[in-house]
Amino acid sequence: MPKTLHEIDVSLGERSYPILIGEGLLDDCPALLAHARGRQVAIVTNETVAPLFEPRLRRALAGAASALVTVALPDGEAHKDWPSLNRIFDALLADRFDRNCLIVALGGGVVGDMAGFAAATYQRGVDFVQVPTTLLAQVDSSVGGKTAINHPLGKNMIGAFHQPRLVLADVTTLRSLPQRELSAGLAEMLKHGAIADPAYLGELERDMAALLGCEPAPMAAAIARSCEIKAEVVAADEREADRRAILNFGHTFGHAIEAGMGYGAWLHGEAVGAGMIMAAELSRRLGMLDAAACGRLREAVASARLPVSAPRWPAERWLELMSVDKKAEQGTPKFVLLDGLGKAVVRKVPEAPLRETFEACAAGDA
Ligand SMILES: NC(=O)c1ccc[n+]([C@@H]2O[C@H](COP(=O)([O-])OP(=O)(O)OC[C@H]3O[C@@H](n4cnc5c(N)ncnc54)[C@H](O)[C@@H]3O)[C@@H](O)[C@H]2O)c1
């Protein structure tokens, strides 16, 4: 029997939508069927996820959709690009999908970001639903409507804001997720605690072994808390005029690592893990975060089995990579810093402490 364990609303006026977190929702979800009824539906997924879950989702949708196609993209961050995006458009056009069609993103954040961008732009915008199957996608990327592809010079540089109509997180899909991918999801969860809720950070620290073991009850509760935090921030500032930028904690450094190492060498969550340690270290050097809090965050990241050291690059390389960031102003990066745990602020910083941070956090030194 399918079970909805948590329901969280992303409150955005006419663009509001529910996040349903539960077990077995992939096979039976009235809310999904209501969106699919009588419409042309495209399931966008990838070559790894398709054999795991696509037949179940297809079966669930078959009675409702007027037409059903599946687009299975090549797997990996290195394929979050124009050719993959075009494969989605090719399939939609080949089957004469109209502007009333529905796109269903089935997979991790890479699939979700690309399917979402396709939905934002196909015939100037069609509806889409997120069915996230990684921990990272269930706690972060499926919520909030940021969609994008990468550019060789910068992460997520080409994209659009386009909110899904529904997020359907079936936690049973996480059973097949490799350990490294679970850790990547934990990075974004630790981020939510660090920027907005120290009590939640404490719960993650306490339950880390259970979460790494993907135990159903603590996992579903933590996914729900992360979604609540993200939903609250997005509802307050949908298009990142100011407050939403706090969700970028660890990402100025993290995106530089992803682009600089070549997309896919580090997982997004791994780069965010190391990036959060760098941002905490920078906050400490600016007198905003005490050494104990900085050390606590480092321990939490380590306990999630994430990298705690950054690549050893010359400062000029870091600065060049970070000059391509959506928070940057005319090439000068801004950073999400912690003014104590649970309180995030966004600032430009002097170059000296930044250079010290690169050095202090380089492999082996942090
Ligand atoms: N839009 C946003 O707000 C937002 C937020 C955070 C991250 N992101 C983006 O999300 C991406 C990272 O997402 P991700 O960590 O989910 O990576 P991913 O999409 O690459 O998925 C990770 C791996 O797990 C596989 N997989 C997916 N579900 C599985 C399952 N249930 N069992 C076994 N394998 C499974 C995938 O095929 C892939 O190989 C990055 O591109 C990042 O920039 C976007």
Ligand SMILES: O=C(O)C(=O)C[C@@H](O)[C@H](O)[C@H](O)COP(=O)(O)O
């Ligand atoms: O939703 C947001 O806002 C975030 O910043 C969430 C991040 O975890 C995510 O990686 C996002 O894609 C980064 O946004 P970007 O604007 O820096 O590309």
Ligand SMILES: [Zn+2]
């Ligand atoms: Zn992220």
